[in-house]
Amino acid sequence: MDFKNKNEIVQKIKDMPLSAKTVKDRTLKMAEDISKQQIQDINSAVAYSIACDESKDKGDIEQIALFCRYVNSFGPQEELIELIPLKDQTRGEDICKAVLDFLSAKKINTNHLVSVATDGAPSMRGAQKGFVALLQKALGRTLLSFHCILHQEALCAQTFPPECTKVMDVVIQIVNKIMAKGLNHRQFRLLLDEVESTYSDLLLHNKVRWLSRGEVLKRFVTCLEEVKTFLASKELTFAELEQPEWLEKLHFMVDMTAHLNTLNTSLQGKGGTALHMLEEVLAFERKLTVFVKDLQRGTLSHFPSLREFKQSHDAINLEYFKSAITAMQSSFGKRFCGFREEKNTLSFPVTPLAIDPSLLNMTAFPGVSQPDLELELADIADKDIWVSKFKCLTATLEDVARQKAILAQNHKWSDIENLPKQDKLVFETWNAIPNTYINMKKYAFGVLSIFGSTYVCEQVFSNMNYIKNKHRSRLTDDSLQACVKMKVTSYSPDVQTLSTEVQEQKSH
Incomplete structure (x- = not known):
């Protein structure tokens, strides 16, 4: 927001004589106030879910990111509740405690x-001593449990044959x-500029992020001739660049990582439901069948890079690539069991x-009565005013999905972010349903709270490492937790109330 006296206000803030201790204390108070609001909303929600993951900070302290997802009066919320430090061991019992x-x-x-929802580490999902098993034992009941x-999906993507890897x-x-030497890098970029290459540089690969693989390979293949020319000028030899067997695998990897990247991107971000994630995975499984048939026919309609390579070579080993995709399809079929079993619930x-x-x-x-839920479903089934709500929801979700597909096709990623969120649309529909159907509503809001992934935890760890970096490695756990919470929360601290509790400092 822009004020007429904005510069004056900013200067007044800059002139305030706040010590480091004062800034720290007030940050802690604001984070505490946000925590109170979060806890109040969680306890008043009809249901909530948690996502839990762990990662080391810059001080080698294991931090557990605990997220809660719940529905309040504003709709579905995904909130970091706490960063919990573990100073000793990180076994399942330690995390659970x-x-x-x-x-x-x-x-x-x-x-x-x-x-x-957790990752697949034994400390999280071990059958006897994993966090999830111990949590259910401590609560004395069964929870819906999901492996991110x-x-x-990343594990399935790692099923490529060793030769492809x-x-x-x-x-x-x-x-x-x-790229390791500055001179080499500058000379290579100059070469790309001279030959008017599609790209002006190569990309480095980050092993942590699967998505970076596809982009690295795609750009490498596009600049392949320039790469060969540059390596020859530096008397660097890589025999693989002249081997057809190696090159065909390279082009195959370009195409497959592109397909996997599309799936990965569709599973990321906020606002997606667990049902949406499952549907994306099931759709990709069917696409793998299409890819196998495409290779059998030899048309390579879904492998543009491999198709281009084939045009300049006599033959390629299509059977090898078909078996690679079949192995990946088998891996997909064995995973996502928790989601598959609960598809009716998620729908x-x-x-x-x-x-x-x-x-x-x-x-x-536990707060939902199945007999009452069945009666409510029977009661609502022929009441057009409420049935039409669900028909409108389906139509709206279809329209949003259509818009998203068109924008993705045109690479308008920022515009996709501005589309209505799926979970918000579902919430608005159920919020309009009267409390006569309270068991249906409780069940719907409970399902809506389910985490399909620990994506939000990974985002928090990125923020954590940015805040507690090598220059601020002595940041205390309380201060780190407060700073991260302030960074990622959608809540605002009640500054007016907090300011009345602060003792006014008089000038000396």
Whole structure:
């Protein structure tokens, strides 16, 4: 917002004599105020879910990111509740104790906790001593438990044959040779400029991020002739660049990583429901069948880079690539079990009238009566005024999905961010349904709270490492938690109330 006296206000703030201790104390107070608001909303929500992940900060302290997802009067919220430091061991029992101690200390009611999402580490998902198993044992009931869908997708993507994986290793070696030395890098960019290449530079690969692989390979292939010319000028030899068997695998990897990147991107971001994530994965599984048939026919309609390579070579090993995709398809089929088993449950908020209530998972929703839910579904089924709400929701979701597809096709990613969020649209529909159907609403809001991934935790760790960096490695746990919470929360501290509690400092 722009004020007429904005510059004057900014200068007044700059002139305020705040010590480092004062800034720290007030940051802690604001974060504490936000925590109180969050806890109040969680305890008043009909249901909530948690996502939990761990990562080391710059001081080698293991930090547990604990997120809650719930529905309040403004709609679905995804909030960092706490960064919990673990100073000693990080076994499943240590994580479980830390989380339960925090929930107890903050008086967060666990009676309406419905689901938990984690990564696939043994400390999180071990059958006997994993965090999830111990949490359910401590609560004395079964929760809906999900292994982060993004982690599972990344594991499936790693099923490429060893020869294909080695292609990536060679590409990275070459890129490093070019970009590691400043002179080499400048000369290579100059070469690209002279030949008017599509790209002005190569990309470095970050092993942590799967998405970077596809972009690195795509740009490398586009600049392949320029790369060969430059390496020859520096008397650097990579025999693989002249081997047709290696080059065909390179072009295959370009195409497959592009397809995987499209899936990965669709699973990221806020506002997506667990149902949406599952549907994206199931759709990709079907696409893998299409890819196999495409290779069998030899048309390569879905492999543009490999098709271009084939045009200048006599033959390529299509059977090898077909077996690689079949192995990946098998890996996809063995994973995502938790999501597949609960597809009816996850679909309920969008298509409640099309689902047999006997197929819904009721065990994780202690506040919902199944007999009453069945009666409510029977009662609402022929009332056009409410049935039309769900028809409108389906039509709206279809329209948003159509717009998103068109924008993605045109690479207008920022415009996609401005589209209505799926979970918000679902919430608005159910919020308009009267409390006569309270069990249906409770169930829908409970399902809407489910985390499909721990994506939000990964985002927080990025912020954590930015805040507690090598220049601020002595930041205390309390200060780190407060700074990260202030950075990522959608809540605002009640500054007016907080300011009345602060003692006014008189000038001397």
